[in-house]
Amino acid sequence: MLVNGKLTGSNQILNIIDVYAPQRVLEKKVGWNSLADILKSGVGQWVLLGDFNVVRFPEERKNSAFNRSCAKEFNDFIDECGLVEYSMKGRSFTFLAPNSTKLSKIDRVLPFRFFNSWLEKEGFDSIVADVVESYCNVGVRPNVVLANKFKHIRPKIKAWRDEVCAKDREDAGRDKEEFELLDSLAEERDLSEEELWIKMEFRTNICERERLKSKNGIPGLFVNEVWVEDPKLIKKEVFRFFRNHFVEKVGNRPGLRCHGLSRLSDAEVISLSEHFTDKEVKEAVFECGVDKAPGPDGLNFRFLKHF
Incomplete structure (x- = not known):
């Protein structure tokens, strides 16, 4: 199902496709080709989401077989259409087969990327x-x-x-x-x-x-001076690394007494509400990392700095 409209404020066209992919491998491939044709023929931003009935990597299945060729066709479709998968919060798997222990991640969100x-x-x-x-x-x-x-x-x-x-x-x-x-x-x-x-x-x-x-993949990481290639251990280490950046290391912060602090002058106070200059905007953009996550338009800071 395709729904489109215009984003409030920017007036950009946004197309959202709700996907429910077929079960059979050959029918999936026909579906990827059909979706690719739709993306090529339309204008505006594109977001694909829903049940794709396929996994991308072995770790996205548990207690069931991983179809490598089917995953490759799906990954090729994502790459050729310039899509990127947004990480979803919550549990690792999105499907539990009835009356069994088979788990899979088959639901995704795939917007355009640069x-x-x-x-x-x-x-x-x-x-x-x-x-x-x-x-x-x-x-x-x-x-x-x-x-x-x-x-x-x-x-x-x-x-x-x-x-x-x-x-x-x-x-x-x-x-x-x-x-x-x-x-x-x-x-x-x-x-x-x-x-x-x-x-x-x-x-x-x-x-x-x-x-x-x-x-673009991560073949392995050194964890505690040991080379690790298991995808689950790599994801765990990456999660641990970034989680530690947001841990409060100081148990009791000291209080702040404001006696004798310097104050802004009237001219400095006025400058805080002035319009940004082109120079200030450019400096702010060029101080950002080139590989930071792109915004909704799919264009990252490397693109902005390049042009």
């Missing part, structure tokens, strides 16, 4: 620059103008992304086909030096694509 790697792609800078140049200011307040500018940029980025992904899939398919052809020829006769070189080139391209797909 990938830092796009900044390194040929043609991306010029696409964004052309879109910004063609934008006509809409709105009076600066925050509305900026929100409308992002609204103008996002569809162009999505269209560029779809073209790049289509070309990457075409190149990947060609490399795999040519590699398998040379592999078959090698069983019938000795390959020439040129053919061996070409086969090695195809193999390198295939391996590089697989490496790029997996490099």
